[in-house]
Amino acid sequence: MFASGGYDHVVHLWDASRNVSRPSPTSLVIKHTSTVQSLLAIRDTSHKLISGGADCNVHIYDLSSERVVNTLKTSNSVYHIHEALSPFCALLEVAHRELQFEIRDRRLVPREAVQRFGYPSQTTHGRYIKGKIPCFPGQRIIQVVFDDARLVACSEDHELAYIHYRSGE
Known part of the structure; x- marks a missing residue:
């Protein structure tokens, strides 16, 4: 199985177990209002899929219960999501001039990141950072x-x- 998301604001879960040349998609009930820019499959207490988008939302979707179990609101568009050392945290790359990285605890719905850091830049680089x-x-x-x-x-x-x-x- 693999997941995809994009300009249609929808996250699809693809099953290639029956026919690798023709995987079948299933739309997930994750609601983004803009482009889905990053997906990360994780396993903490269960199998989950994290989606981040240009709408400044990060949704944590539980694959076994088939529902969004948490939503984090960021102040800037989310370009990428990476695993962190803690199984309950994620590293986000966001559109910001000085603080391009955020560490977020997925178990909580904090108003702010656990940690923010980056480097000074005159412009927001966009999805492709040097x-x-x-x-x-x-x-x-x-x-x-x-x-x-x-x-x-x-x-x-x-x-x-x-x-x-x-x-x-």
Whole structure:
């Protein structure tokens, strides 16, 4: 299974178990009022899907009960959602000039992030923020995923780059 979201404001769950060449979609009852810009599948006490959008909403959807169990309202558009070390927190990349990153606790509905940080910038970069590691000359990186020993980047042309690193360095 995999999830997708986009300009239609809808999050779809796709099942490829019966036929890999023709997966079947199911629309989830997640209500975004603008583009769905990021999705993250997580497992804390159950399987959940987190969606973030240009409407400044982050919805936590429980796959087993098929409902939104929590909604976080951010002050800026959410570009990306990443896992954090705590199974109950998420790292959000948001549209802000100085504080582009927020750590949010998904168990609560706080008015503010647990932690906000970033770097000074004259403009909001948009969905594609400049990085320090060149992966794809002349192309934008549209998604980055981290694990214990590497970073996986996906380009706008759907190419993948695997960058190995050691945590703690």
